[in-house]
Amino acid sequence: MKLRRLLLTTTFTLLATTGCTPPPPGKANSAPSAPAAGQSPSGPSAKEELLAALRKTHAAAYTFKVRADLPDSKRVNASGAFDPKRSLFTETSKESGGKNPESSQRTVVGKDSFSRQNSGEGWVHLDLRRIKPTDTLLSFDMKDPTGLAKFTSSVQWVERTGPNKFRGGFEAMQTGDPFVPIGTPSVIAFSFGNSDFTATTDGNGQVTSIVVELRDEKATLTMTTTLGNHGKPTGIAKPKRYDEAADFYYD
Template identity: 50%
Template sequence: MRTRGPALLAIAVTAMLAGCTTTSGTPVRNAAVAASAKPSPSRIPAKDELLAALRKTHKSTYTFTVRSDGPDKERIEAKGSVDPRKKFAVSIKKRGGKFPASLRRIVLGNDIYDHDPIAGGWAHLDMKRLKKNDYLRVDMANPTGLATFTSAVISVNRDGPHTYRGMLDATPTGADEFLPVGAPSLVIFGGSATFTATTNAEGWVTSIEVELKAKETLKMTTTFGAHGKPVKITKPSNVGEAYDFYYD
């Protein structure tokens, strides 16, 4: 397992219940026999139900907070907001460990703005000028890693009306970092992962807890809010251009 610290441009860093009706003129005994001949309604499989909630959340606006372990006793804290119309804002702090760092980032389409805590301004980077596999790029179709988490779900069991437990593929083929959800920064080699996810009555995902076991056991919690509500993500003021060498 290794971590890739965030780069700061300016400083280089229902149950489904089917109702049954009977015709008023039908004898009760015959109605019971007819009902018993039909297959009883069943709940949506737990995995399908959770995946639907994950996809619904991913396709909408939401806010998130992250509290996560990192390697070498590192702690990761983050908060931000997502608008699927290619808008994303996040603030990340990594404390302890070997590579403490902080990041404030706003992404609007192809424009990345990273805050410089020393100069107090923001550095602008044009994502269209970056190479395809450049680590500075942000996948605006999946900025928090939630879509990758969804595709990495292996199995799901219900643990309550709105709680699910399951197994997760910690190293999905061809995927970039996706853990912790909201601040994807861990590159994982081997290991196993389990998760608990909760939803609300409206079918939104409200939290995801992951326990990753590799060389260390890392626990990660992401909570979600403001589902489907407008989020304010705008271009910052006091912006300067990033140096050309970021595009080399």
């Protein structure tokens, strides 16, 4: 059994540089955005409104789809669902544009993780209760598997661009695990300064899309995440057939 069968996606390294759009004049990172037309000056700022929507979205079940540029003209497409209250997560990811395109799948039900590198291979079961917390390759963070919470904490400034529409900047470089693309955080982003994003919400205060832009030495990489089915059952279940991981994975 090969270790790669237990891993989700290849980890790419991205060196992003400065050059993102700065906050509009007068909008320091800590300063509230000006109220939109028709909004009471005493209402929440754009940043407060968006952060509240991000936290609300992260607290309930949702599905997601990802289309993201990667370095070296590669792309990744992914889809999945997350239910934090029931400890359920699933993701299917496909990489294209390289010499050896790969796909991977992962489903987590409570403390049981099931993964396979390609759709034609069998599922492998890993008991997360037996994984050492220091084993970053095999451990799994059910509190934030999509990176949405890390994105929320990284937001620096926000302004409204229309009804339920926002633009802003976020700090792409954080210590710990990577968190972009949101939904399939498989890119480690080393960034100096803020990177740009746009976001939309619905009438219920749920986030429906986040578009992130990161710049490397050659191009601007766009990562689009759409979210839906907020608060609805995900239908996530264990695979019917799977093999057990070898004991040495728990050593």
